[in-house]
Amino acid sequence: MPIEVVSFDMEGTLITPRFSELIWEYDIPRLYAERHSLTLEEARRRVFEEYMEIGDERPEWYDIEYWFRRLDLPGDWRELLEMRRDAIEPYPEVKGVLERLSEDYRLIVTSNTIREFLEVQLQGLEGFFTHIFSAPSDFGEVKKTAGFYRRICGIVSVKPSSMAHVGDHWRFDYLAPRSIGIEAYYLDRVDEREGEHVVHDLEEFERRIRLLDG
Numbered sequence: 001m002p003i004e005v006v007s008f009d010m011e012g013t014l015i016t017p018r019f020s021e022l023i024w025e026y027d028i029p030r031l032y033a034e035r036h037s038l039t040l041e042e043a044r045r046r047v048f049e050e051y052m053e054i055g056d057e058r059p060e061w062y063d064i065e066y067w068f069r070r071l072d073l074p075g076d077w078r079e080l081l082e083m084r085r086d087a088i089e090p091y092p093e094v095k096g097v098l099e100r101l102s103e104d105y106r107l108i109v110t111s112n113t114i115r116e117f118l119e120v121q122l123q124g125l126e127g128f129f130t131h132i133f134s135a136p137s138d139f140g141e142v143k144k145t146a147g148f149y150r151r152i153c154g155i156v157s158v159k160p161s162s163m164a165h166v167g168d169h170w171r172f173d174y175l176a177p178r179s180i181g182i183e184a185y186y187l188d189r190v191d192e193r194e195g196e197h198v199v200h201d202l203e204e205f206e207r208r209i210r211l212l213d214g
Contacts, residue, residue: 001161002213003183006101007152009167010111013187013202014094015121019087020113023064024051027080031073047071062114062136081120088121091189097202098128101209106130110152110165112144112172131156144172146179153182164212166205183212 011017025044033043050071051061060066064077101107108131111118115137122132133152135141141148153160160181167173167187174186174197185199185208199205 001159003105003164003209004162005108005156005158005164006105006209007108007110007163007165007177007182009165009169009173009187010109010113010118010121012168012189013166013173014090014109014125016089016091018089019084019121020117022084022087023080027084028067028071028073031075031080032071035072035074057142059136059140059142061142062112064114064116078116081116085120085123088123090125091202093201093203095125097206098125101206102128104213105209106156106158108152108156109133110135110144110149110167112136112142144169144176146176149177149180149182153180164209166199166202183209 008014011020029040029044029047032038032047033040036043038046054061064080067073068077098107107129109118109122109129110133112135113121115132115134118132118134122129126132135144135148139148139151149160149165153163160177161183164183164185165173165177166185168189170186174184177184178197185197185205186193187202187205188198188200191200199208
C-alpha cells in the first residue's frame, strides 16, 4: 500500500543527543554538587547511582521533574531546559528532508523522550509535524513497543502498512514497528550495519520512501 504517514524518532534521528547528554550527565550532577557541597566527580558518581537504582524500565527514569524532587536540586528544571537550547543541533540533512517529505506525506514524531524535552528540542521543526507522540508522557510506557505503534496508527487513522518509520534503536525503532507491518528502517549514522532496511542518514531514508511509492 502507498505510504501516507512518515514517522521519525527524535534524538539520534532528527537531532544529536548533545542536549540531553548535557542535562542528564553534567547539569544535574552540577546542581547536586552545589546542593550537597560535593565535588563534581563525587556528585556524578552519586547521581548515576540514583539513576541506576530507578532504571530505564520505570517512567520516573525519563521524568526530569521527578529527579529534581528526588535529588533535592535547586532552581526550576524548566530554566535548565531553556538554558540548554543552544545545544539543540538538528543533523545537517534534517530540514531539507522534512521540507520535501511534508509536501507528500503526513509527518509525525514518535519518541521515548518526555514531552517537556520534545517541546524544546523541536524548536524550528515543529511546523512540519501533524502529531508529536511521547511514549512516557502520553501513554505511560517506557519503551516503544508494538502496542505503542498500534495505538499511534489508530490515532492517526492509518494502517501499519501505510506508515513508514525511522529511528536509531534496533529494537524500538526497527523490530517493534516492523513486527506489526510498518515499513520501518534502522538509522545507522556510524556505518556499523548494512542491510535492506538500514539507512545511514535521512536523505537515504527519503530515497527509500520515494522508491516504495514508485
